[in-house]
Amino acid sequence: MKTKEKETFRNMSEGEIKASIKDLEKKLFQLKFKKASSPLENPIEIRLIRRKIAFLKTLISQRKKAVSAK
Secondary structure, three states, X not given: OOHHHHHHHHOOOHHHHHHHHHHHHHHHHHHHHHHHHOOOOXXXXXXXXXXXXXXXXXXXXXXXXXXXHO
């Protein structure tokens, strides 16, 4: 994931992050479904989406920890 993209995600509100996670999970499901029926043009896209989801979930948990630490 590019640095600019990470900064964009960091500047999002929690609601926007959750919406992005939902969209990415939907896209991941569709890609996995396509992969089962026929080969994908870019199979690495599945890995990239999984990593974006993990990064966004990490941001949410870090923010919750920061708020509870105060």
